[in-house]
Amino acid sequence: MNKPVEDTEMPEVFKRVAEEAVRICGDDPHRDGVPGKIMALLEAEFQKPEVREAAMELVHQGMDLYGTNADPGFGIMGVESAKIGYREPHDHENCWAVNVQVKGRLRMVHWAQDSVDPDSGEITIKKVSDRVLEEGDVDYSAPGIAHELYPLTDDSVELAIRCHSLQTIIQHRYDRSNGEYINWSWGKKEAVGGGTFKTIGGDDDEVPPSALTKRVK
Secondary structure, eight states: OOOOOOGGGSOHHHHHHHHHHHHHHTTOTTSTTHHHHHHHHHHHHTTSHHHHHHHHHHHTTOSEEESOTTSSSOEEEEEEHHHHOOEEEEOOTTSOEEEEEEESOEEEEEEEEEEEOTTTOOEEEEEEEEEEEOTTOEEEEOTTOEEEEEEOSTTOEEEEEESSOGGGOEEEEEETTTTEEEEEETTTTEEEEEEEEEEESOTTSOOOOOOHHHHHO
């Protein structure tokens, strides 16, 4: 990951929002009520052009805007979606995740694990929502819910906000181009398991070519 932005370089308007989010999370970001309060904070703040502008200023300096993936804990990452491109459905295991659209437009699809075949271990995931994020929109992925991201404009920029560093979790990453998934460890930077899956819903989608293998290396 890129070097996190130093406090001395952080616009005060953005630092205030990040510190309030940390205060809301407290010692346990998974306790009841925390995600709702985080969503309310971000929905109010990112309607303000000055907050979005401050976020864009930080994105230009690096991906880690607040906190870092090198350490556990709350963090905010800036993602220039059009550079990374389509991202396959992936979850944050037992952690929640919030995405804030700062610039441009992004399609966000959510998938929930529907069942696991007891004999083959094959997973079935079900499409549960599909929306387009405009500037200032905020999206929530509950623990275990996979999100799939399609940048719709060349200037799409989002913030990925997590309650814990990705280094501490194992993600299901579903490759819709071949029906295979991996259990990805960012801590080890390798797959620690995997298998096959099928989907319910999303049949009308033109599934983009997988960028999974390239991105996780």
